[in-house]
Structure formats: C-alpha cells, structure tokens
Amino acid sequence: xxxxxxxxxxxxxxxxxxxxxxxxxxxxxxxxxxxxxxxxxxxxxxxxxxxxxxxxxxxxxxxxxxxxxxxxxxxxxxxxxxxxxxxxxxxxxxxxxxxxxxxxxxxxxxxxxxxxxxxxxxxxxxxxxxxxxxxxxxxxxxxxxxxxxxxxxxxxxxxxxxxxxxxxxxxxxxxxxxxxxxxxxxxxxxxxxxxxxxxxxxxxxxxxxxxxxxxxxxxxxxxxxxxxxxxxxxxxxxxxxxxxxxxxxxxxxxxxxxxxxxxxxxxxxxxxxxxxxxxx
Amino acid sequence: xxxxxxxxxxxxxxxxxxxxxxxxxxxxxxxxxxxxxxxxxxxxxxxxxxxxxxxxxxxxxxxxxxxxxxxxxxxxxxxxxxxxxxxxxxxxxxxxxxxxxxxxxxxxxxxxxxxxxxxxxxxxxxxxxxxxxxxxxxxxxxxxxxxxxxxxxxxxxxxxxxxxxxxxxxxxxxxxxxxxxxxxxxxxxxxxxxxxxxxxxxxxxxxxxxxxxxxxxxxxxxxxxxxxxxxxxxxxxxxxxxxxxxxxxxxxxxxxxxxxxxxxxxxxxxxxxxxxxxxxxxxxxxxxxxxxxxxxxxxxxxxxxxxxxxxxxxxxxxxxxxxxxxxxxxxxxxxxxxxxxxxxxxxxxxxxxxxxxxxxxxxxxxxxxxxxxxxxxxxxxxxxxxxxxxxxxxx
Numbered sequence: 001x002x003x004x005x006x007x008x009x010x011x012x013x014x015x016x017x018x019x020x021x022x023x024x025x026x027x028x029x030x031x032x033x034x035x036x037x038x039x040x041x042x043x044x045x046x047x048x049x050x051x052x053x054x055x056x057x058x059x060x061x062x063x064x065x066x067x068x069x070x071x072x073x074x075x076x077x078x079x080x081x082x083x084x085x086x087x088x089x090x091x092x093x094x095x096x097x098x099x100x101x102x103x104x105x106x107x108x109x110x111x112x113x114x115x116x117x118x119x120x121x122x123x124x125x126x127x128x129x130x131x132x133x134x135x136x137x138x139x140x141x142x143x144x145x146x147x148x149x150x151x152x153x154x155x156x157x158x159x160x161x162x163x164x165x166x167x168x169x170x171x172x173x174x175x176x177x178x179x180x181x182x183x184x185x186x187x188x189x190x191x192x193x194x195x196x197x198x199x200x201x202x203x204x205x206x207x208x209x210x211x212x213x214x215x216x217x218x219x220x221x222x223x224x225x226x227x228x229x230x231x232x233x234x235x236x237x238x239x240x241x242x243x244x245x246x247x248x249x250x251x252x253x254x255x256x257x258x259x260x261x262x263x264x265x266x267x268x269x270x271x272x273x274x275x276x277x278x279x280x
Numbered sequence: 281x282x283x284x285x286x287x288x289x290x291x292x293x294x295x296x297x298x299x300x301x302x303x304x305x306x307x308x309x310x311x312x313x314x315x316x317x318x319x320x321x322x323x324x325x326x327x328x329x330x331x332x333x334x335x336x337x338x339x340x341x342x343x344x345x346x347x348x349x350x351x352x353x354x355x356x357x358x359x360x361x362x363x364x365x366x367x368x369x370x371x372x373x374x375x376x377x378x379x380x381x382x383x384x385x386x387x388x389x390x391x392x393x394x395x396x397x398x399x400x401x402x403x404x405x406x407x408x409x410x411x412x413x414x415x416x417x418x419x420x421x422x423x424x425x426x427x428x429x430x431x432x433x434x435x436x437x438x439x440x441x442x443x444x445x446x447x448x449x450x451x452x453x454x455x456x457x458x459x460x461x462x463x464x465x466x467x468x469x470x471x472x473x474x475x476x477x478x479x480x481x482x483x484x485x486x487x488x489x490x491x492x493x494x495x496x497x498x499x500x501x502x503x504x505x506x507x508x509x510x511x512x513x514x515x516x517x518x519x520x521x522x523x524x525x526x527x528x529x530x531x532x533x534x535x536x537x538x539x540x541x542x543x544x545x546x547x548x549x550x551x552x553x554x555x556x557x558x559x560x561x562x563x564x565x566x567x568x569x570x571x572x573x574x575x576x577x578x579x580x581x582x583x584x585x586x587x588x589x590x591x592x593x594x595x596x597x598x599x600x601x602x603x604x605x606x607x608x609x610x611x612x613x614x615x616x617x618x619x620x621x622x623x624x625x626x627x628x629x630x631x632x633x634x635x636x637x638x639x640x641x642x643x644x645x646x647x648x649x650x651x652x653x654x655x656x657x658x659x660x661x662x663x664x665x666x667x668x669x670x671x672x673x674x675x
Binding site: 161168185195197199203204205207208209 | 358372390400404405
C-alpha cells in the first residue's frame with residue numbers, strides 16, 4: 001500500500017496519525033453533521049469527536065472511537081483544531097462518491113500540531129492524493145451541561161419509524177413540539193403549519209419503542225430549522241434515543257452502524273424555543 | 281360528521297382524493313344522509329369531479345359530530361394540497377394504516393383526519409376548513425344521445441398513448457366507430473407535434489349507443505384521475521355526451537362508490553373552424569372558453585362565490601333534447617320551466633341575493649348569455665375577434 005511506504009521518520013513529526021481502510025466510515029458520519037461549514041475536531045486517546053454548532057442553540061457531535069481506526073496514534077492527551085468541514089468532505093470524496101463493491105478509498109490523516117494544516121493522504125486503486133487543509137483556532141464548543149442525572153424523560157426508538165415521522169412532518173411549521181409523558185399521548189411530535197396542526201403519537205407499548213422511561217409530562221418546542229439537519233443522522237442510524245432534561249434541552253443520540261459493522265454515535269443537542277407548560 | 285374507514289377502503293378513499301386533485305385546488309366535503317361526497321371544481325370552472333361514498337363504505341358513518349348531537353352536518357371545503365399530502369403515498373398507507381377517522385367539528389373548526397397505524401402509532405391531522413355549501417354539477421345523463429361504456433382498462437390504454445403534456449383530446453364518434461385523437465390549437469401545430477389517432481370498433485365497448493355523430497374536445501388531464509381510480513378497481517366507465525359544446529360525463533359506479541367527472545367540451549365551431557392565431561397559452565385549457573357545465577347548487581339555494589369575483593350570470597339550463605340554438609337569454613329564460621334558481625347553465629358560481637334573482641329576467645336582455653369567462657378575458661377577445669366577449673353555445 002503506497003500509504004505505508006512513508007518513512008517512519010516522517011511520522012515522528014505528527015502528533016496525530018489515524019488511518020482508515022475505508023474513508024467512508026468517517027465521511028458518512030461527517031456528512032450527517034455537516035449543516036455548517038466549520039467543525040471543531042477534538043482528539044483524545046479514546047478517539048475523535050467532531051462538533052458542529054449553529055446559532056449557539058444547536059450542536060451536533062460525531063464520535064469515532066479509536067478502535068474504529070486501523071491505526072490511531074496520538075502523542076498528546078488532547079488535540080483540538082478547527083477545519084472547514086465542507087472542504088474536508090470534498091477531500092475525503094476526492095475520488096468520487098460512487099460506491100463500487102470492493103473498492104474503497106483508504107485514508108491516512110496526519111496532524112503536526114498547532115498552526116499546521118491537517119494532512120490527508122487518500123488512496124484508491126493505486127492513485128494517491130495528498131490534501132492539506134488549513135486549520136484554525138478551535139472555538140470552545142458550547143457545554144449544554146446535559147447530564148444523565150437531570151434527564152426527566154427518555155425513550156429509545158427504532159429509527160425506521162422516526163424516519164417516516166420526520167419525512168411526513170409539515171415543514172411549513174416553524175416549530176416541532178415534542179411531548180413526553182407517562183400518560184397519554186406518551187410520545188408525541190406535533191407541528192403547526194399553514195393548513196393546520198398535525199400530531200404523530202407513539203404508544204408506549206409500540207413495538208417501535210425499545211425503551212420508555214418518562215417521569216413527568218413535558219412539552220417543549222424546538223425550531224424546525226434547527227432540528228431539520230438531524231434528519232441526515234437519522235437516515236444513517238438504526239436506533240435513536242430522545243431525552244429531555246429539566247430545562248427542556250433536547251438530546252438526540254443516533255446509533256450508526258458503519259460499513260464494517262462497527263458502531264459509532266452521533267449526538268444532537270437543541271435548546272427549547274419556549275417553555276410550554278400545559279398540554280396542547 | 282364523523283366516520284371511520286377501515287383497511288383497504290382507506291386506499292380507495294385516497295385514490296379518490298388523487299383523482300380529484302387533478303381537477304381542482306379545493307376539496308369540498310359534503311356529508312349527506314346518502315353518504316359522504318367529496319367534490320372538486322377546476323379553477324377555470326370547466327371541470328367538476330364528485331365521489332359519493334355510501335354509508336356502507338364506512339365502518340361507521342354518522343352525520344352528527346361527536347360532541348354536538350343536534351347540529352346539522354357541516355359542509356365545508358379544505359385545501360386540496362393539504363388533504364392530498366396526507367394520502368400521497370398510497371403504498372405506505374396500505375402497508376401501515378389500519379383505520380382512518382374523519383370528523384368535522386365546529387368547536388375546533390377543524391377537519392380531523394386521523395390514521396391509526398401499525399406499531400401503536402397514531403397520526404392526527406387537524407385541517408382548517410371554510411364552511412361552504414356544496415357545489416355539484418347537474419347533468420342530465422338520461423338526455424344524452426350518446427352513451428359508451430367500457431372497462432376502465434380500455435379507456436386507460438387509449439389515453440396512455442397520448443403524452444403526459446397533451447392538454448386536450450378529441451373524441452369523435454359515429455355509429456360505426458370511435459376515434460380518439462390529440463387536439464392542437466389552430467393548424468400551425470401539425471408540423472411540430474406528433475399526431476396520434478386511434479380508432480375503436482363498437483364491439484370493444486360493453487355498451488355502445490351513438491344517437492348522433494359527435495366530435496367533442498375536452499381536457500385530458502382532468503380525466504386521467506377518474507380513469508386511474510376506475511382501473512384500480514376494475515370498474516367499467518360510462519361516458520355520456522352529446523354534440524360539441526355540451527359537457528361530457530364520465531362515471532364509475534359500484535355498490536359503495538359513485539364517481540362522476542363532468543368536463544366542458546370545446547364549442548363545435550372552434551374545433552372545426554379555420555386556424556386561429558396562436559396566443560400564448562394561458563394556464564387553463566381552452567376548454568374553458570366554451571365551457572357549458574351545468575352546475576347546480578345544493579337544495580338550499582345558496583350560492584358559492586364566483587372564483588372570478590365578477591358579477592356574472594347564472595343562466596337556466598336550456599333543454600338538451602334537440603339542436604336548439606341558444607342565442608338570447610330571454611329565450612332560455614322562457615324555455616326553462618324550472619325555477620331559475622335551482623338549475624344553472626354556466627359554470628359560474630355566483631353569490632346571488634334574492635333581488636338579483638328577480639332581476640335575472642330583466643337583466644337577461646341587457647347582456648349576452650355569458651357561459652364562461654375567466655380572468656384571461658382579454659386574451660380570449662384577441663383570439664376570437666369575430667365574437668363578442670362572451671361565447672355562444674350551440675346545441
């Protein structure tokens with residue numbers, strides 16, 4: 001493999017070297033959170049976390065654990081930088097996006113440290129491309145302070161039915177209202193569009209509902225425009241967990257199985273639009 | 281009104297909505313004792329579609345709303361696209377929806393359409409409606425000289441030969457054959473378009489009765505909906521028509537559904553006349569020019585506002601029995617015995633006060649019979665300089 005012919009000496013200068021036999025395992029996940037141009041990369045010995053934020057009220061994180069990579073070498077405890085995600089995705093797909101059985105793009109991602117570009121070595125069918133993407137000072141990702149102990153309501157659903165629900169959603173509605181309750185309607189997605197209101201109810205005994213743990217009735221509204229990007233992650237996932245905490249902050253966690261069958265996670269946080277106390 | 285539709289009937293209902301969506305932008309819901317009627321009228325008022333579902337179609341059917349036991353059933357109209365979006369994907373409805381509940385209630389001022397689906401999922405849609413008296417095209421099919429009846433598949437196969445963008449087709453019938461061809465405006469189009477013509481022998485039809493030779497041209501798009509509906513249920517389609525200028529009625533019936541589409545046809549002189557100068561085609565088909573859809577309003581004598589908003593006439597329906605010429609409105613006013621308020625000759629819906637009704641006879645003399653007019657009136661005038669701004673209909 002051409003990528004492995006790089007001399008050991010060159011590797012010494014990199015603080016991070018990560019290789020993947022199939023770059024799609026990374027690019028698919030990144031595409032799922034690519035609703036903004038810039039992404040913050042946070043790398044630890046555990047793996048890679050890529051963060052995208054919008055309007056200071058929505059945040060998406062993609063987690064790729066170290067063991068997903070064929071090689072993952074990191075010389076520091078924490079590395080953080082910011083890159084243009086659109087450019088990165090273009091590079092990862094530089095050999096074209098077509099999916100042909102048996103052919104995949106191999107990736108070797110290297111980073112020398114603060115101030116250096118992110119270097120990508122991409123190889124497919126014996127052709128090697130080197131991309132160097134400028135890195136920027138990483139912004140501090142928002143800390144939504146979302147912890148399990150504050151979670152009031154949690155459900156885990158099979159993505160299949162939620163995909164249908166989201167595709168049916170009335171996009172003329174500015175908000176998506178989520179009601180979770182130990183009583184009827186249990187789990188309800190509501191929209192208020194031009195032609196009227198629509199409700200999508202899941203019974204707690206539904207066979208699409210893998211887990212139902214709701215302690216109190218909560219109704220929260222979220223801007224549709226902020227949640228819409230999450231549908232990309234939903235499309236890739238097989239299960240999704242929906243949690244709200246006592247402030248109404250929404251956490252969506254998507255379980256994504258990559259091409260090799262390994263599991264990765266994508267997470268969305270969204271702040272509520274307004275407090276709605278009574279059931280509508 | 282509240283009703284429940286079960287299982288495979290939901291798809292039938294959805295197909296009716298699809299068929300009506302080809303006709304108009306608004307869907308009238310008309311709950312009656314004899315069943316729930318869905319109706320639509322095209323914006324050019326040249327096409328009408330109605331699907332009547334008898335109470336047997338429903339698992340439950342009640343005119344009274346759940347909360348208001350004594351109030352009369354509400355008749356209303358909703359935006360077609362709102363309802364269509366609920367029934368858009370019929371295959372997924374077939375797969376996952378077990379029951380459909382529809383109710384019209386005033387406290388909420390909403391039409392509620394609820395789908396009870398598999399996996400414990402319930403989808404509820406509350407659509408805003410506008411209270412509106414029902415509209416219905418009154419068409420005396422028993423007076424039509426020509427009647428054809430054929431399996432939907434036959435008619436569907438015939439129209440399948442025409443491109444999707446083909447606006448109008450001409451149905452020519454003689455006692456010896458039936459011919460369908462595409463219609464082009466003027467003569468110029470001959471060199472640019474593919475001309476398709478096909479003929480059928482009377483034996484192909486389940487029923488073939490041609491009382492008089494005729495050549496009618498009507499809008500194809502509006503017809504496809506009902507043909508698709510009939511084909512999916514393997515039902516025969518009946519076609520009632522007469523001379524050019526008279527409406528053509530396509531109907532499909534079975535024990536629980538009665539579907540009717542009435543389309544205006546082009547005036548005879550236009551389909552046979554010398555090539556007219558081409559005008560930029562307005563969005564509505566030219567059939568609207570000579571539209572003579574007799575439209576009746578429901579028994580309560582209330583009117584629906586003309587979509588054009590213009591103060592146009594509603595003329596009494598002239599007799600279709602013979603080749604009488606409709607020239608003067610007085611004539612038509614006098615020939616018709618029925619109270620003018622109940623039968624309407626033109627396609628125009630009008631909000632008439634009682635004073636206007638009284639004036640009708642007097643007013644007739646002052647104006648030529650307006651049978652159909654739409655917003656592109658000026659274009660029409662240029663198109664047919666020989667005429668006045670109104671259109672004559674020959675019977």
